[in-house]
Amino acid sequence: MTEPSTFAQIVYAFFALLALGGAVGMVTRRSPVASLLYLVVTLFSLAALFLLLGAQFIAAVQIIVYAGAIMVLFLFVIMLLNLGHDVRSDLRGGIWILLAFLAGGGLWGLLFSSFGPELHLPNPGKVLLPAQAVQQTDVVSAIALPMMNEYVVAFELTAVLLLVAIVGAVLLAKRRA
């Protein structure tokens, strides 16, 4: 990957901070609807970060699937269950907060220390990098070709998974006759 320009780095920092702010807002807001809107901010910022990292197709799918479909599903359920104006705090008290910050902080420290400035990645060998793949074909084919060749079994199983999810969701949410 070539060195990004200063402008790209500024835009990156802006969206990274926006993503972090949205995540913190989601965890701390009382109202489920406000929480959800903060999560949408985070998901859109992540889509922008995907663009900056050179994953245009993933960025488009992120906006369509996450910020579009999944968030509308969440909002629909919140409205359906009429939780929108339930502003009673649902934060756990005492020992749970301590435990949560221990777990979160510990995980954060562990991940940070393992990344570090000199990242020890295993040698990937001979692989096709996204930039080369896009140059050879186009943005969509770069992902579609490996998906339809090496990962075609996983791709087909995904179809089964989605079918099971649809049937399961309908069965679970249906009123008992």
Next chain:
Amino acid sequence: MLNQSLYLAAALFAIGVVGVLIRRNAIIVFMCVELMLNAVNLAFVALSNVMGIEGQVFVFFVMTVAAAEAAVGLAIIIAIFRHLESVDIENFNLLRW
């Protein structure tokens, strides 16, 4: 931007873990799980620039699983809400020993 992305992914994942542990509203717990999945997606995309295009293929699969999980999970929450008139996970004690 690889290192910054990994730091950001770690921070978002940790915030998601904290959210799952301190909130009692089942829907918000679910949203925190989605945040953790997104943090992993960010790490996948960032690493795909040095480790090969497969990272972006896996992001696609993660998104599919997340969509299926959201659909089934929200259906379960609706079914539980019909029984208990609540989405507070303190009340979900049917499977507790």
